[in-house]
Amino acid sequence: MKKIFILTGEPSGDKLAAQVVKNLNKDNIDLQFLCLGGEHLKRLGINSIKELNDVTYLGFTKVFLNIFKIKKNIKETANQIIKFNPDILFSVDSPDFTLRVAEIVKKMAPKIKTIHFVAPQVWVWREGRVKKIKKFIDHILLLFKFEKQYFEKENVSCKFVGHPLLEKSNEAKIDIGQIIGKNKAIISIFPGSRISEMEVLMPILINFIKLMNFKYQDFLYVFHTTQDLRNNLENILKKSNIDNYDIVSDEKIKGYIIERSIFAITKSGTISLEVSYKKIPSIVIYKINLINFLLVKFLVKVKYVNIINIAADKMIIPELLQSNCNPDSIFQMVSSFMENTKKMSDQTEETQKVLKEFTTKTSPSENVANFLKAHI
Incomplete structure (x- = not known):
């Protein structure tokens, strides 16, 4: 049985990941999932190794005040992923948390494929991150076409897939x-x-x-x-x-x-x-x-x-x-x-x-x- 670990760092990533899992499940592939996620992934019957709120920190000040707890969360999460030994580590958004975890996982268990969805916004700031990401992320999936230029020029394997929030909903009609x-x-x-x-x-x-x-x-x-x-x-x-x-x-x-x-x-x-x-x-x-x-x-x-x-x-x-x-x-x-x-x-x-x-x-x-x- 193939295994996928789904790594998110905040509710929006949890929602995006859940939509992907729903599509994976359509083909009845024999897959085993484990995650660090929130209510959306849990609703699909996937166990989470931590509560999502425990790893979410907003802003430089909050991060600074909780730096030791954040480092502990990163290390603990990486260790649990390595213990699970997935075929793919599928990380979604929240790059300051998920990519740090992925970096440790790749270093300790290089055979685990690392696929990251929702690129860090290098077009906003810290474009230099692309060179570092290349060392531990095997593939990066992009929300927007204009992002490709930033990753292709550093020969990072990337693919434009679009934004899952921009797809038709199957919500039932409600009074x-x-x-x-x-x-x-x-x-x-x-x-x-x-x-x-x-x-x-x-x-x-x-x-x-x-x-x-x-x-x-x-x-x-x-x-x-x-x-x-x-x-x-x-x-x-x-x-x-x-x-x-x-x-x-x-x-x-x-x-x-x-x-x-x-x-x-x-x-x-x-x-x-x-x-x-x-x-x-x-x-x-x-x-x-x-x-x-x-x-x-x-x-x-x-x-x-x-x-x-x-x-x-x-x-x-x-x-x-x-x-x-x-x-x-x-x-x-x-x-x-x-x-x-x-x-x-x-x-x-x-x-x-x-x-x-x-x-x-x-x-x-x-x-x-x-x-x-x-x-x-």
């Missing part, structure tokens, strides 16, 4: 009135997939909603989160003195609710891409502590944080970052969309043009699954 309130226009809000992100963004978002409620009475704010963070979010919102909100953590209905939204507020990341794919106008918000921000500003070489804006090299989706990520600015920006339907349709039209460059003929997760099958 949305059974889940959330009727007769309300939905604004979807994504406050982050980490506790540290939520702690920063939620006070800002709550005060934004209070401002909106003075002007508009017909909106329902639906917060999207993971099952692991649902209780944290509920506790924050119960103390907020707002009542026109709902929380969704069930992956089976989240996509359907996004499609029924008139607008979305997202943090930077893959969720912004998914919202754009579903043709929902949006803005991006994000805020980190000052030390992290100054370091990022010094090191990063792109003008935008949103992949749509980066690929287009222009601001299509507004970005409210750092000092601009405040209740008043978010309120003003969202209001400008609510009162101008053309502004909403113009953004959607522009994002669809950019997304054409990200798509493939067959589904991205199927492309990844086929690649794994060909190399096992």
Whole structure:
């Protein structure tokens, strides 16, 4: 029996990996899986060697304060992978964690094939990483076509497969009135997939909603989160003195609710891409502590944080970052969309043009699954 270890470092990678596994399972190949993953992979019956939240740290400061724990997690994870002795180590995203693990595994067990999905964003910063990655990653699978140039020039084996979030969903049709309130226009809000992100963004978002409620009475704010963070979010919102909100953590209905939204507020990341794919106008918000921000500003070489804006090299989706990520600015920006339907349709039209460059003929997760099958 062939064995695959699936290594993720955060919820978005867990979701991507699960979509790939579903495609692998379609062919009834006799495979044994073990993972470091979250709720998506666990739902497929795959055991995880650690809790995903235990290895996820956001920002330079958090990493610095937990550096010894992080190093311990990396070493323990690598040792457990070597003990499992898979034919393939399939790592997904979170390069600062997954690639460090892969490097140790390759050094200690060179016969294990290392295939990494979701390239580190060398086009944003630290392009020099490519030469190092070449030494311990056998193949790298890319989300975006424009990434190929960075890896091919260093003769790294790479393949454009597309982004699994940009594939048609098989979600069942749902009576949305059974889940959330009727007769309300939905604004979807994504406050982050980490506790540290939520702690920063939620006070800002709550005060934004209070401002909106003075002007508009017909909106329902639906917060999207993971099952692991649902209780944290509920506790924050119960103390907020707002009542026109709902929380969704069930992956089976989240996509359907996004499609029924008139607008979305997202943090930077893959969720912004998914919202754009579903043709929902949006803005991006994000805020980190000052030390992290100054370091990022010094090191990063792109003008935008949103992949749509980066690929287009222009601001299509507004970005409210750092000092601009405040209740008043978010309120003003969202209001400008609510009162101008053309502004909403113009953004959607522009994002669809950019997304054409990200798509493939067959589904991205199927492309990844086929690649794994060909190399096992």
